[in-house]
Amino acid sequence: MSFKTVSASKTTITELMIPSYANFGGKIHGGILLSLMDKAAFACASKHAGSYCVTVSVDTVDFLQPIEVGELVSLNASVHYVGRSSMLIGIKVISENVTESTVRNTNISFFTMVAKDQKDKPKEVPGLILETEDDVKKFIEGIERKRMKDVYKKGIISLHNKVVPMENLDKLESERCQVNLKK
Numbered sequence: 001m002s003f004k005t006v007s008a009s010k011t012t013i014t015e016l017m018i019p020s021y022a023n024f025g026g027k028i029h030g031g032i033l034l035s036l037m038d039k040a041a042f043a044c045a046s047k048h049a050g051s052y053c054v055t056v057s058v059d060t061v062d063f064l065q066p067i068e069v070g071e072l073v074s075l076n077a078s079v080h081y082v083g084r085s086s087m088l089i090g091i092k093v094i095s096e097n098v099t100e101s102t103v104r105n106t107n108i109s110f111f112t113m114v115a116k117d118q119k120d121k122p123k124e125v126p127g128l129i130l131e132t133e134d135d136v137k138k139f140i141e142g143i144e145r146k147r148m149k150d151v152y153k154k155g156i157i158s159l160h161n162k163v164v165p166m167e168n169l170d171k172l173e174s175e176r177c178q179v180n181l182k183k
């Protein structure tokens with residue numbers, strides 16, 4: 001089995017936020033950022049895997065602060081954890097206003113990418129060489145994230161199968177909705 005360092009696949013994409021990326025309120029569209037994050041995750045994962053990769057899952061993305069037109073957005077991607085064919089890529093988004101010399105952390109998210117072979121089957125990726133305490137911390141967090149995600153997934157499936165709408169109407173009493181079923 002081959003191994004690669006975390007630093008070998010670290011990737012940064014920097015892009016200027018141009019007016020066509022903005023919504024009617026003048027702030028950058030969330031979808032533009034998601035697309036840039038996906039590109040950074042792909043670049044980082046494919047460097048580590050040495051092959052084509054696909055996005056399998058995106059963890060919660062919280063947009064903590066709006067990004068303005070004219071800012072420089074940098075997406076820093078690194079491999080936190082590897083399974084057999086999957087890689088957990090952490091993406092940190094930083095927004096910089098060059099005229100005011102301010103830098104803000106705008107979001108952080110995790111993308112699971114899977115390496116594919118030429119027949120489109122999941123392909124084994126190199127293991128990770130953990131060279132710093134931070135690499136070790138991220139890898140251990142990755143194991144825990146995977147476990148928590150499996151628990152969450154099972155919970156969501158059982159929730160979907162468990163909720164009988166007409167037996168749970170009391171749960172709606174303090175909510176901002178009206179039940180007005182069509183006959």
Ligand SMILES: CC(C)(COP(=O)(O)OP(=O)(O)OC[C@H]1O[C@@H](n2cnc3c(N)ncnc32)[C@H](O)[C@@H]1OP(=O)(O)O)[C@@H](O)C(=O)NCCC(=O)NCCS
Pocket residue numbers: 054055056057082083084085086087112114122
């Ligand atoms: C996800 C996909 C690769 C799974 O393929 P599969 O033949 O079922 O393979 P496996 O079940 O062995 O899963 C492969 C790996 O993906 C991981 N995986 C699968 N679904 C996952 C999910 N929802 N979240 C996180 N990891 C997942 C598995 O844990 C496994 O990881 P490992 O090899 O490190 O143990 C396949 O369904 C696929 O190609 N999906 C489409 C991806 C795509 O097109 N993305 C672009 C979206 S627009």
